Amino acid sequence: MGNTNTELEQLMSDVDNIDQGNFDDEEETTQVNDQEEQTVQQPEQTSEEQEQDVDEDMQNVINNKQKETKKQPKPAKVDTNQQQVQPNQHPQGQDLVDAEGKVIAKAGAERRFYEEAQRLRRSQQHFTQNVLPQIKEQYNAMEQELNAYKQVVDGFKASDLSPQDIQSGFDFVRQWKKNPTEVVKFLLTNLQSSGINVDIEGMQPSINAEAIKQMLDAKLAPFVAEREARVQAQEQEQQVTNEYNSFVQKYPDSVVHDKTLAFMVRNDPSLTPELAYYKLKNFYLQKGLDFSVPLEVLAQQKPNETVPQGLPKAPTISENVVKTTRQPHVAGVNEGFKNIIREAMEESGLK
Incomplete structure (x- = not known):
């Protein structure tokens, strides 16, 4: 029995060493001590019974220690x-x-x-x-x-004013702050031009009809100039068109030579379109050429042929040739000759 107690104490000591001395629960220690006292008071047992008791005691100790380790901190x-x-x-x-x-x-x-x-x-x-x-x-x-x-x-809606009227009011106030005198003159002038009597008792009117005329001329001058320029351009365009159509109707075979004729008139201001036409046609007759073929085409066919003095060479791409920039007024007619007629009229003062 003494050997059994010694073995039990040794096992408990080993378990305590493994758990690093954390078994400090008084209740569990008391339970173990009670088990030991009961073991001592029991009568002597056989070796098998002693071993069985030791196993049960060890299992109880291990279970108690596992319960302690599961406790929350x-x-x-x-x-x-x-x-x-x-x-x-x-x-x-x-x-x-x-x-x-x-x-x-x-x-x-x-x-x-x-x-x-x-x-x-x-x-x-x-x-x-x-x-x-x-x-x-x-x-x-x-x-x-x-x-x-x-x-x-x-407030704007109640005044029955349009957005343009409101903007005009803003402009009026802005001009009034800059130069009130000019604003007053402008108002009086507009009133007088509308036939409203602006004479005030005790005040001499300082604005007359001449002032109104000057104001109107100054205001309308840009519009008048633009209109006159547009009308003049239209009249000149119409006159050039009439001259061109008249020339083509009179000399219908000149249409294919409009570039050559334009080149001749541009390089010799003394030539009129009619003189240039006859001079070119005479050249064709002297050379026995087909007048229905343009000179530039003939020049490409016979590049080595010499052109007589007094007659310009056929225009090429590198020469200053008047090119077509507008749609012709007569079907199939190039516009270059029309430009020459217009320039000739301007140089002669026929505007």
Whole structure:
């Protein structure tokens, strides 16, 4: 029996060494001691019974130690005065409790949700206390400004004025601030030109009909000049067209030579279109050429042929040839000769 007790004590000592002396629960120690006393008081047993008792005692000790290791550590305590719990003040493996030890949130997901809710609550308080008042203040200012604009718009609508009238009023006030004297003159002049008597008793009128005429001339001068230029251009265009059509009707075989004739008239201002036509036709007769073929085409067919003095060479791409830039008034007629006629008329003063 003494050997049995010695072996039991040795096993318990080994278990204590493995658990590093953490078995300090008084209740469990008392239970083990009671078991030892019962073992001592029992009568001598056989070797098999003794071994069985030792195994049971060892199993009980091991079970008790496993229960102790599964116990949760003591939860951390927090001050109840701190309504907001900072996550970094408590390790994530612990429950969140108040000063009285009451669990607020268990470790793990529950604690994370609680701390996230606290963070959102702080954000909401900041928004309500700081951001929201500023937004309300800005909204009130914008609402006041909008009401002021509405009053102005309502005033415009009640005046029965068009947007152009309102803009004219703005321009009038702007000019009045810059030069009120000119504005007064402008108003009086317009009134007089409309047949309204602007004579005021005790005041001598300083604006007469001549002033009105000068004002109207100054205002209408750009429009008059533009109209005269447009009319003159139209008349000149019509005159050139008539001259060209008359020349083509009189000399229908000259159509294919319009570039050559234009080149001749441009290089010799003393030539008229008729003289240039006869001079070119005489050249064709002397050379026995076909007058229905343009000179530039003949020059390409006979590049070595010499052109007599007094007659210009056929125009080429490199020479200054009047080119067609407008649609002809007569079907199939090139516009280059018309330009020459126009220039000849301008040089002769026929405008």
